[in-house]
Amino acid sequence: MKYVKEPVIDFPSEFEQYTPKSDIQATVQGNDVTGSMTVxxxxxxxxxxxxxxxxxxxxYFNxxxxxxxxxxTPTYPIKVAKGVSAPVTADQKDVENKNSDIRHIYLGDKNPAKEHSMVVLQSWYWFLYLGLLIIAIALIVMNRRNTRLNADITGRKTAKASKVARRRLKAAEGFMKAGDSDKFYEEMLRALxxxxxxxxxxxxxxxxxxxxxxxxSSKGYSEESAEAIVSVLDDCEMARYTPDSSSRMDSVFERGVNAINQLESNRK
Structure with missing residues (x-):
């Protein structure tokens, strides 16, 4: 009974329709179901x-x-007459409120006209287009520039290596002149x-x-250059644990400077 569909009644187009209300009364007796459906x-x-x-x-199937x-279902002829004033019930008031949401068809001027112009013919459109094009080109150029700079970080860092090393060697030279061998060798190792x-x-x-x-060697530097700087590293490591190593500070410093200069100028 609950799955019986409501009849679709063919109402005239002049009638305003609302959602049907269904009332189903069903009784089960054994294997039989009886009842009624009122729409x-x-x-x-x-x-x-x-x-x-x-x-x-x-x-239905018998x-x-x-x-x-x-x-x-039977057909129903209906004659609709003009109504008279009567007290408005709650249902009728609800219908009146629903009927007020659509206005009547306008019966005035039936030939409205409006001039139209294409947007591409407006001057502001082309100014806006050129502005956006310039911004897009600028963003592309900036992006390529940043990409190139980021890719060359290693190259710039390598190019500045000797300058940074010489600045650190200058600090080591100060400790050498002050006679502080421990800090001298520590600064030399940090610089190298x-x-x-x-x-x-x-x-x-x-x-x-x-x-x-x-x-x-794989980057094209000679074996002599590589051995020179490795030898300075070994001497610095050895001197940190050797007593009376202050006498060799001048020699180690000079060899360290020469090893860096040799790497900067001596490539295969």
Whole structure:
């Protein structure tokens, strides 16, 4: 019973229709289900005259006759007359409120006209177009410039390696003149390891005595240049744990400066 569809009644187009309300009463007795389905249709005529409410078909299968049966709802002729003043009920007031949301068709001037012009013919359109084009070109140029600069970070860092090393060597020279051997050798090692890190584009943590020579050789530096700077590193490491190493500070400093200059000028 609950799955029976509501009949679709053919109302005249002059009638305003509302959602039907269904009331289903079903009783189960054994294997049989009996009951009734009542459908209430609400409509409001919008014009005066004679109308006919059309019928609908209801099709069901008769298991006893083993065939489909078609029932037709009756048609209803209706004559709509002009109403008279009467007290307005709650349902009628609701209908009146719903009927007020659509205004009547305008019956005035039936030949409205309006001039139209294409946007591409307006001057402001082309100014806006050129402005956006200039902004787009500027963004593309800036993006390419930033990409090029970011790609050349390693190259710039390598080029500045000798300047940074010489600045650190100057600090080591100050400790040498002050006779502070511990800080001198510590600053020499910091200058040499930092120089090699920048020059080879490798973090200090990955540098070792063995891969320095191999990496310098792969980048086109001579073996003599690689051995010279590795030898200075060995001497600095040795001097930190050797007593009376202050006498060799002049020699180590000079060899460190020469090793850096040799790497800067001596390439295969």
């Amino acid at each position: 209430e249709y609400t409509f409001v005529p919008q014009s005066v005259g004679d109308f006919t409410i059309g019928s609908d078909k209801f099709v 298991p006893q006759a083993k065939q489909y049966v078609t029932l037709n 390891w930092g120089y090699l890190s920048d020059k080879l584009a490798m973090p200090v943590s990955q540098l070792s005595r063995d891969n320095i020579s191999a990496t310098l």
